Amino acid sequence: MAGLGQACEGCCGQMPEISYPMGRLDPKTFSFEFKNLPYAYGRKSSYLCFQVEREQHSSPVPSDRGVFKNQFYHAELRFLNWFRAEKLSPYEHYDVTWFLSWSPCSTCAKKIAIFLGNHKNVRLSIFVSRIYYFWKPAFRQGLQELDHLGVQLDAMSFHDFKYCWENFVDNQGMPFRCWKKVHRNYKFVLRKLNEILR
Template identity: 35%
Template sequence: MADRKDSKTPSKGGLTKKKEKKVEKVESKPEKEKEKNKDKGEKMTKKPEKTPENQQKNEEMPQGNGEVAEGAKHPVKDEEFELEPMELPPFEIIVGDRLNPTFFKFQFKNVEYSSGRNKTFLCYQVDIQGGAGETDGLRGYLEDEHSGSHAEEAFFQQVLAHYDKSLHYTVTWYTSSSPCTACAAKLAEILRARKTIRLNIHCSRLFQWEEPEIQVGLQALVRAGCKIRMMRPVDFAYVWSTFVENEEDNFTPWEDCQDNYDYYDERLCDILK
């Protein structure tokens, strides 16, 4: 998970204009030198190519309704635990909207090698019980680009930001991959401090499951009360019907969907046994 590094470079358009003027003035140079300058100018004016990932982002990013979860309006503060404020420029919190089907089919595919899948997609459903009146639940999804804080931590900052210890929360996630070491530790900390939250995580893939620190993190998360399991074909169908712009089409499992579930389920059982 590489951190995003922002850098400012001079305008290529300005450099090109300056170079072209220089070429016009030097008319007495040999033809060979003129050709060299011409080639150099062309290289400077060439626009950077769009990567497939960037192109897919620009063309297929689902449009949300712009609503922010009610809980996000309040700071996170209680007597036992307080999350530090953080900046989340890459995140877009969408409530009541659905994933683009192309994103779902690519990002949630439970393949063994997840090359090119550099985002975490988290579909959430929150049931809230207790209190004097009826409390509405929450549902939606968020995503990250593995830069800054991740989707798992952002959920507790942006979606379930206001915690009331007199209420009972049942939080269910369907994630494109399991938590990294840092997220597992943060989630365990939150669950130990907020006793009335029950967290269930259903993962499409296991993130770097062979790494010892990842295994230790998942084990600690389970000891803190989190329930973790792999997504079955029926879970993919549920996410498709509940969180995806499916246009009323039925979900068709991809090839080896069941076999890949069996593979990951065996790996997870070995880690948690």
């Protein structure tokens, strides 16, 4: 029963026409946008790689995967609008996984929280390459609220970057080659995330 028509109250607010996932990422775009630098100046785009699994007879069934980029609306809201309109059914349970180049901003975190509050049949896991304004209280509170709602929040590890490279990047059969300090930067992001969530 996907395509439920009008937006459920409070979920996505006023949204434009549904935007659909884009194709696989260019390798250079992925390496630049997902590089897990502690302070990533000049990276104004936000990318969201997603996979959706439906639960059928207590077993996950792969359903959809794709990529969203911020275009006027942040990538998280573009996903929620598409998912609500095209895929979401009240009669099924969903495991949704996001790999984000930036963690959600405070506004997106609130809208995600409202969406999850209205759709108890959706379980969300978020893996972030970098934390957006981790020193600002509003952004920290947004992540804390998602954590309290049961959203799994984690830093992207080498294995997550490799998974994204293999599943969301037009890699032309080339193996994933990580950038310098990927492991050290992972520890930095994980430490900051744990400080926020404790």
